[in-house]
Amino acid sequence: MKYFLFLLFISSFSAVLKAQDVDSLFIRKLADQVLVNGRAYEDLRHLTKKIGHRLAGSKGMVASELWAEATMLALGADSVWKQPCMVPYWVRGGKDAAQATFRVNGKTRTRSLDVIALGNSMGSMKPLKAEIIEVKSFEELESRSAEVKGKIVFYNYAFDPKPIGTFRSYSDAVQYRGSGPIRAAQHGAVGVIVRSMSHSTDNFPHTGSTRYVDTLPKLPALAIGLQDADWLSAQVKKEKTMVTMKTYGRFKPDTTGNNIIAELRGTEFPDEYITVGGHLDSWDVGEGAHDDGAGCVQTIEILRAFKALGYKPKRTIRFVMFANEENGLRGGNKYADEAKAKGEKHVFALESDAGGFSPRGFDITASAMQFNKILSWKPLLSAYGSHDYNPGGGGADIGPLNRALGTPMAGLRPDSQRYFDYHHARNDVFEAVNKRELLLGAINMAALIYLVDQYGL
Amino acid sequence: MKYFLFLLFISSFSAVLKAQDVDSLFIRKLADQVLVNGRAYEDLRHLTKKIGHRLAGSKGMVASELWAEATMLALGADSVWKQPCMVPYWVRGGKDAAQATFRVNGKTRTRSLDVIALGNSMGSMKPLKAEIIEVKSFEELESRSAEVKGKIVFYNYAFDPKPIGTFRSYSDAVQYRGSGPIRAAQHGAVGVIVRSMSHSTDNFPHTGSTRYVDTLPKLPALAIGLQDADWLSAQVKKEKTMVTMKTYGRFKPDTTGNNIIAELRGTEFPDEYITVGGHLDSWDVGEGAHDDGAGCVQTIEILRAFKALGYKPKRTIRFVMFANEENGLRGGNKYADEAKAKGEKHVFALESDAGGFSPRGFDITASAMQFNKILSWKPLLSAYGSHDYNPGGGGADIGPLNRALGTPMAGLRPDSQRYFDYHHARNDVFEAVNKRELLLGAINMAALIYLVDQYGL
Numbered sequence: 001m002k003y004f005l006f007l008l009f010i011s012s013f014s015a016v017l018k019a020q021d022v023d024s025l026f027i028r029k030l031a032d033q034v035l036v037n038g039r040a041y042e043d044l045r046h047l048t049k050k051i052g053h054r055l056a057g058s059k060g061m062v063a064s065e066l067w068a069e070a071t072m073l074a075l076g077a078d079s080v081w082k083q084p085c086m087v088p089y090w091v092r093g094g095k096d097a098a099q100a101t102f103r104v105n106g107k108t109r110t111r112s113l114d115v116i117a118l119g120n121s122m123g124s125m126k127p128l129k130a131e132i133i134e135v136k137s138f139e140e141l142e143s144r145s146a147e148v149k150g151k152i153v154f155y156n157y158a159f160d161p162k163p164i165g166t167f168r169s170y171s172d173a174v175q176y177r178g179s180g181p182i183r184a185a186q187h188g189a190v191g192v193i194v195r196s197m198s199h200s201t202d203n204f205p206h207t208g209s210t211r212y213v214d215t216l217p218k219l220p221a222l223a224i225g226l227q228d229a230d231w232l233s234a235q236v237k238k239e240k241t242m243v244t245m246k247t248y249g250r251f252k253p254d255t256t257g258n259n260i261i262a263e264l265r266g267t268e269f270p271d272e273y274i275t276v277g278g279h280l281d282s283w284d285v286g287e288g289a290h291d292d293g294a295g296c297v298q299t300i301e302i303l304r305a306f307k308a309l310g311y312k313p314k315r316t317i318r319f320v321m322f323a324n325e326e327n328g329l330r331g332g333n334k335y336a337d338e339a340k341a342k343g344e345k346h347v348f349a350l351e352s353d354a355g356g357f358s359p360r361g362f363d364i365t366a367s368a369m370q371f372n373k374i375l376s377w378k379p380l381l382s383a384y385g386s387h388d389y390n391p392g393g394g395g396a397d398i399g400p401l402n403r404a405l406g407t408p409m410a411g412l413r414p415d416s417q418r419y420f421d422y423h424h425a426r427n428d429v430f431e432a433v434n435k436r437e438l439l440l441g442a443i444n445m446a447a448l449i450y451l452v453d454q455y456g457l
Numbered sequence: 458m459k460y461f462l463f464l465l466f467i468s469s470f471s472a473v474l475k476a477q478d479v480d481s482l483f484i485r486k487l488a489d490q491v492l493v494n495g496r497a498y499e500d501l502r503h504l505t506k507k508i509g510h511r512l513a514g515s516k517g518m519v520a521s522e523l524w525a526e527a528t529m530l531a532l533g534a535d536s537v538w539k540q541p542c543m544v545p546y547w548v549r550g551g552k553d554a555a556q557a558t559f560r561v562n563g564k565t566r567t568r569s570l571d572v573i574a575l576g577n578s579m580g581s582m583k584p585l586k587a588e589i590i591e592v593k594s595f596e597e598l599e600s601r602s603a604e605v606k607g608k609i610v611f612y613n614y615a616f617d618p619k620p621i622g623t624f625r626s627y628s629d630a631v632q633y634r635g636s637g638p639i640r641a642a643q644h645g646a647v648g649v650i651v652r653s654m655s656h657s658t659d660n661f662p663h664t665g666s667t668r669y670v671d672t673l674p675k676l677p678a679l680a681i682g683l684q685d686a687d688w689l690s691a692q693v694k695k696e697k698t699m700v701t702m703k704t705y706g707r708f709k710p711d712t713t714g715n716n717i718i719a720e721l722r723g724t725e726f727p728d729e730y731i732t733v734g735g736h737l738d739s740w741d742v743g744e745g746a747h748d749d750g751a752g753c754v755q756t757i758e759i760l761r762a763f764k765a766l767g768y769k770p771k772r773t774i775r776f777v778m779f780a781n782e783e784n785g786l787r788g789g790n791k792y793a794d795e796a797k798a799k800g801e802k803h804v805f806a807l808e809s810d811a812g813g814f815s816p817r818g819f820d821i822t823a824s825a826m827q828f829n830k831i832l833s834w835k836p837l838l839s840a841y842g843s844h845d846y847n848p849g850g851g852g853a854d855i856g857p858l859n860r861a862l863g864t865p866m867a868g869l870r871p872d873s874q875r876y877f878d879y880h881h882a883r884n885d886v887f888e889a890v891n892k893r894e895l896l897l898g899a900i901n902m903a904a905l906i907y908l909v910d911q912y913g914l
Binding site for chain 2: 032036041166383384385388418421435
């Protein structure tokens with residue numbers, strides 16, 4: 001009996017070893033394929049340079065949907081289709097501008113500020129001139145409520161340099177962009193300027209979604225570059241400073257966008273779905289290279305690599321370019337709604353939406369058992385850059401799937417130091433992406449998808 | 458007795474816990490100091506934009522030595538001094554150039570190639586025109602020996618995309634730059650063109666040291682940009698192709714360079730030395746920002762942070778800007794020679810010379826016990842980016858100290874994906890460095906120096 005158990009132990013041990021060897025070799029083949037023959041960088045060049053930015057409703061959206069569909073079809077997916085959904089159609093409407101006016105030695109001086117209207121914000125339409133009141137926080141806004149009426153509130157809340165992961169600083173600061181206009185309107189302000197959500201060393205302003213409520217005036221709202229924010233902060237301390245702002249944002253009627261979905265059918269468990277994706281839309285500045293062109297071309301690269309290696313997945317893998325992440329999340333919601341309505345079994349979802357930088361790990365929302373299973377694969381992935389496995393997080397577009405069906409989800413976690421240099425700004429262009437960093441992200445994603453496909457969660 | 462042992466166990470356990478807490482808190486303070494008040498980025502701006510490149514013997518070398526000495530003195534080091542050493546003084550001597558000539562449909566065509574003479578190479582001085590023979594390896598050179606005489610050997614050995622760590626591809630390929638001219642001369646070649654040691658997507662040629670022997674002709678030698686290398690490779694397959702190369706390299710008499718050394722004296726073990734540094738020299742193209750301006754300003758940042766926090770080291774810490782790493786290693790050798798001559802006890806040396814990118818760990822040459830001691834600190838460092846601890850490696854400048862005195866050494870290992878995009882090329886400029894990535898490197902180095910200072914190896 002002891003001998004039998006010993007043999008059993010040895011044979012299971014070698015079975016484990018053999019599986020690990022097979023996996024390790026396959027992941028190395030995946031990596032070689034992507035590093036040697038990967039075309040994600042060339043795909044990104046096309047998406048950014050030939051198509052450009054692609055906000056929901058825009059021409060870029062339409063062109064990028066056609067491109068994504070054609071590209072995944074050409075790669076030999078078993079099927080590729082459009083999943084239509086209504087998307088908001090916000091337009092900037094003109095050239096955002098702001099100019100500071102102040103008096104020095106009895107003479108009026110002006111200075112142009114590098115600004116960009118917040119996404120979804122309503123334009124001033126005509127020049128709006130008012131005095132600036134700078135506040136560092138909502139608390140300061142409350143405490144100085146009496147001074148706010150008729151003024152432009154300048155939220156100068158600094159992006160915290162101390163967290164090592166920069167998304168923590170973003171989560172901390174983004175409330176001023178999201179809720180700043182509502183909070184300012186509550187105190188009678190007429191406009192809002194928000195310090196950009198960034199710790200970059202340049203002056204590019206960073207846009208992004210803001211919100212209104214129908215019970216309060218929908219104040220025109222701008223983001224301002226960091227150097228100009230520092231200048232304005234120093235300026236308002238010296239003398240009364242007026243700013244004239246001009247913005248033209250408005251909503252056109254909702255229009256139709258599409259999630260673009262490609263599928264490799266599972267050979268053993270075709271009714272178990274694994275989703276991997278990024279979002280195809282971007283803000284209407286720069287080229288949406290890191291946010292989220294990178295996630296899209298990495299997703300396509302995984303399909304390319306699987307096809308190149310003749311990999312036949314056990315489960316059905318869906319490669320999804322989501323619509324409208326930036327200012328509506330209608331694509332992600334649609335995907336989850338349809339999955340739920342059809343009673344589909346979604347076993348895992350993975351998104352890349354944190355930039356095309358060197359991968360460092362994954363953020364994972366899953367049960368403890370599922371988390372630990374993923375963690376057990378770390379020895380297979382760490383050689384390719386994935387060391388950090390953190391509970392929580394995933395991706396905006398797959399969040400609805402997680403909430404609707406309890407699907408465990410993960411987000412690629414690339415190095416985050418440079419992300420907020422480019423995020424939602426006009427310098428988020430192809431040139432800001434490094435080819436190998438982009439490809440390495442795809443490799444780590446492909447390896448995780450492969451392991452989930454082989455062993456489930 | 459059992460109870461006593463239990464108490465002893467508990468008390469040592471809490472002592473360990475307490476020490477880890479103290480260390481963890483101090484490292485967090487170091488990190489906050491560097492992230493909030495660090496000036497490494499501004500120092501780098503000065504070094505690159507005001508001084509520029511700084512090859513041994515050049516005006517830049519002299520200016521950078523003065524700057525480094527003044528900067529570390531102003532930061533309040535206990536002492537700062539120059540350690541002179543004779544350095545080679547190679548000059549490029551003129552504008553390197555190469556032009557391909559070939560005939561298409563009976564007509565002569567020409568094309569300029571983006572090239573740069575290899576460091577330490579002897580110039581052609583006048584135009585050297587010869588036919589190109591392309592070889593992919595030394596083996597091919599040997600096998601085609603009869604064809605080589607009178608020709609320019611074009612080593613077109615590709616930088617391997619498959620290794621995840623790019624320094625492996627560099628180690629693999631660099632033999633063609635280092636030994637290419639000697640090997641070509643053995644077969645009667647008249648000149649050498651080497652494919653740049655890079656996997657970048659641009660066309661910048663990358664220089665770097667080459668070698669000669671006195672018994673063979675010292676062939677003029679160029680590095681060529683990757684796009685031009687691919688063009689040339691395709692071209693020589695189509696038709697006989699001549700290249701005219703012009704280089705002007707020569708050595709002036711050796712001159713005096715200096716290691717710049719700043720010291721914080723140890724309070725408990727002043728005779729035990731810990732060295733941290735980078736090399737102040739760079740190639741004579743670009744601005745030497747990643748190689749190795751980054752390592753220098755990170756070293757200075759550690760001094761700044763220790764002073765700002767009032768840290769009094771137990772051991773004597775030396776902050777060293779080494780001279781002449783690129784084409785002689787005279788600074789590193791001098792430092793080791795003097796340490797040995799004086800019988801100094803050097804307990805640890807750390808160098809940053811792999812670029813100012815996000816840190817990922819350390820390469821460590823040390824005994825197994827020392828290695829494991831450093832590994833035991835990983836929980837303290839991993840939150841700041843250091844996950845990878847690899848045996849072997851360290852830094853070129855501290856290698857002599859390791860060889861002379863057996864001093865354990867380590868090298869900061871930043872993410873390596875972008876390094877060979879810039880290495881020894883004219884795009885290695887300030888703008889290629891990200892502020893936070895640079896500062897994070899300094900934090901991980903500072904933390905390791907602190908731990909070695911506290912606990913020895």
